Amino acid sequence: MNALCRLTLLASFLFSGNLYAATYDIIMKNREFSQTEIMINRGDSIRFLNAEENTEHNLFSLSKVYPFEISQQLPGIDVTIPFRKGGSFEVECAIHPTMHLRVMVK
Amino acid sequence: MNNHITAIFQGWLSTATFLFAFLIIPSLTCAIEVSDADLLRMQTRFQEKGSVTYPENNLFSAEKLVLGKMLFFDPRFSTNQQTACATCHNPSLGWQNGLSYTRKIGKSPFPRRTQSLLNMGLDSRYFSDGRAASIEEQVLISIESTAELNIPMERLLAKLAKIPAYLTLFQNAFPYDETAISAENVIQSLATYERSIVSGNAPFDAWIAGDNTALSAQAQHGFILFNRKAGCVACHSGWEFSDHSFHDIGLPDMDIGRANYLPFLAMQFAFKTPSLRNVAKRAPYMHHGGFQTLRSILDHYNESFVRRSSISMHIHPLHLTDDEMDDIVEFLKSLNGSDTQTTLPILPQ
Numbered sequence: 480m481n482a483l484c485r486l487t488l489l490a491s492f493l494f495s496g497n498l499y500a501a502t503y504d505i506i507m508k509n510r511e512f513s514q515t516e517i518m519i520n521r522g523d524s525i526r527f528l529n530a531e532e533n534t535e536h537n538l539f540s541l542s543k544v545y546p547f548e549i550s551q552q553l554p555g556i557d558v559t560i561p562f563r564k565g566g567s568f569e570v571e572c573a574i575h576p577t578m579h580l581r582v583m584v585k
Numbered sequence: 586m587n588n589h590i591t592a593i594f595q596g597w598l599s600t601a602t603f604l605f606a607f608l609i610i611p612s613l614t615c616a617i618e619v620s621d622a623d624l625l626r627m628q629t630r631f632q633e634k635g636s637v638t639y640p641e642n643n644l645f646s647a648e649k650l651v652l653g654k655m656l657f658f659d660p661r662f663s664t665n666q667q668t669a670c671a672t673c674h675n676p677s678l679g680w681q682n683g684l685s686y687t688r689k690i691g692k693s694p695f696p697r698r699t700q701s702l703l704n705m706g707l708d709s710r711y712f713s714d715g716r717a718a719s720i721e722e723q724v725l726i727s728i729e730s731t732a733e734l735n736i737p738m739e740r741l742l743a744k745l746a747k748i749p750a751y752l753t754l755f756q757n758a759f760p761y762d763e764t765a766i767s768a769e770n771v772i773q774s775l776a777t778y779e780r781s782i783v784s785g786n787a788p789f790d791a792w793i794a795g796d797n798t799a800l801s802a803q804a805q806h807g808f809i810l811f812n813r814k815a816g817c818v819a820c821h822s823g824w825e826f827s828d829h830s831f832h833d834i835g836l837p838d839m840d841i842g843r844a845n846y847l848p849f850l851a852m853q854f855a856f857k858t859p860s861l862r863n864v865a866k867r868a869p870y871m872h873h874g875g876f877q878t879l880r881s882i883l884d885h886y887n888e889s890f891v892r893r894s895s896i897s898m899h900i901h902p903l904h905l906t907d908d909e910m911d912d913i914v915e916f917l918k919s920l921n922g923s924d925t926q927t928t929l930p931i932l933p934q
Contacts, residue, residue: 510828533819535898537851550850553898573847574855575830576710 502559505580506530507552507572516581521565525582528557537573540582542566619809627812628793634824637706637780643721643773645780648758653778655754655930656771662744664735670727670775673699676927679867680782685874695732696840698874701867704825704860706780713856713872714842715831720776725768738768745771750933784862785922792919800919807916810909815886817913819899826861826920832897835890838873853895865918879917883910 500522506513508530517525529536529552538558539548545564552558562568562584572578619627639645656662660669673682680702700713710718717723727733728741736744745751745766755765758774789808791799800808811817820828831843833854843852856872870876876885887903887910890896905913 510830533899535851537849539847539849548849551898573831573843573849573852575828576715577829 500524500561502526504528507536507578510534510572510575510578512570512578512580515579516583518583518585519562520585522561522563523584524559524561526557526559527552529554535574536578538570539573540568540570542568544568618806619813624809627808627818630812630818630822631789631824631826632793635707637783639777639780640719640721643776645777646758648754649774649777650781651930652754652758653774653776655751655932656775657778658930659932661748661932662734662736662741664740668734670734673733674702676782679703679863681867683868685869697872698869700859701863702779702782703784703862704782706783707825708827709829710857713859714845715857716846720779721772724772724775724779728771738771741771742766742768748933754933784860785924787862787920787922789916789919790922801915803912804915804919807909807912807914808919810905810913811916814909815883815903815905815913816899817886820858820897821861826864827858829858831855831857832899833893833895834886835892835896835900836871836873836875836885837891838875840873842872850895854893855895855897861917861920863921863924865921879914880910883913 499520501519502524503517503519504513504526505517506528510531519525527538527549531554533554535554536552537548537550538552538560540546544566545562545568547560549558549560562582565584568582568584570580570582643649657670657674660667660672663669674680675682681699685698697713705711705720710716711720711723712726717726725738729735729737734741745755752766755770759765759767759770762770788799792805811821820830820832822828831852833842833851834856836854838854841853843855843857846852864870865879868877868879870879870882876882883905886900887905890900
């Protein structure tokens with residue numbers, strides 16, 4: 480491994496925040512999230528896949544720390560949301576109010 | 586000459602036979618346009634009647650139910666002393682009042698049609714805009730709202746305390762509470778009564794249970810259209826015929842509905858999908874009471890809806906014919922249940 484390559488690796492380790500950031504899948508099907516809670520590390524992401532045949536979804540969190548909203552998620556579409564701040568987040572679908580996912584970010 | 590006439594007659598006869606065999610018979614049996622397996626799949630979607638669940642902090646008791654029913658029908662607590670919950674949620678009118686949104690009861694005009702209380706124990710959010718997360722929360726809002734009973738809870742409790750027989754009823758329902766007549770107990774009793782309001786079985790239920798005579802051929806065809814071409818099932822699903830969700834269905838109205846509480850594009854003009862149980866008995870329709878007939882609703886969905894960015898993905902031109910819309914209306918009439926008759930309580934003095 481030449482010196483430039485070693486330097487690049489070192490730089491990415493120092494500045495990337497979380498070198499081992501993972502992406503977790505949550506499936507939205509039958510108007511439910513595939514699980515009701517998930518624990519992840521800061522910097523990890525969740526990929527939300529709308530696996531319905533004919534139902535749109537919406538994703539939002541009213542968290543003061545990290546509010547977000549994905550207005551319309553059509554069937555077959557996936558959306559990846561990174562969680563860069565620690566805490567507990569309630570992710571919901573505005574269209575289907577029984578859908579709740581608690582995301583705990585360590 | 587005679588041979589010629591006979592030949593013509595035979596020609597007509599064979600043409601008529603052809604028309605009858607290939608055109609008329611299929612049109613008479615147009616109700617059967619899906620396989621038995623597909624029909625069974627459609628029927629199964631509506632079979633399972635959920636059971637009303639009582640929350641941990643307000644479990645069912647017969648005493649709460651009795652008390653809640655009295656409070657529900659008692660007009661003496663409202664500010665004008667003439668308005669009970671049952672004034673607007675009238676059991677004789679499908680637990681609503683048959684009026685559109687222009688009525689006025691409290692200080693403020695009420696901008697929406699009264700919602701039916703049928704099957705609300707099977708629901709998850711309350712009011713057509715979903716602003717209450719529990720029936721208990723809904724009860725408190727309705728008591729204090731200036732557009733509804735219009736009475737602060739403290740004043741209601743003071744009025745209750747002046748009727749001695751109510752104290753006994755509260756003590757029976759809440760024997761372990763030091764102060765039986767309390768805001769919490771008024772709310773719990775009314776919520777218990779509201780959860781008991783469930784519609785009965787309808788001809789449609791008999792049909793999906795196997796009685797093929799319970800629905801006319803026209804209604805059966807309407808059911809297939811409801812599931813297929815019209816796609817109503819996308820939102821009106823399950824035993825209650827509601828997905829309990831919020832959609833903008835393109836009504837020509839400026840009320841933004843759910844977006845008052847969740848200010849997202851998808852919630853602009855969105856209201857909760859109403860149950861279709863007993864729907865034929867519950868005009869006027871929609872949150873604004875703007876439609877007087879079931880047929881006018883179908884006309885709306887067929888092509889008259891407002892196109893805008895918040896519209897639900899399920900709303901698009903349906904291209905239903907007049908006959909098809911009549912068939913769907915006939916099917917909707919089959920959802921009229923044989924509900925338990927509600928008797929009026931003798932109120933405490």
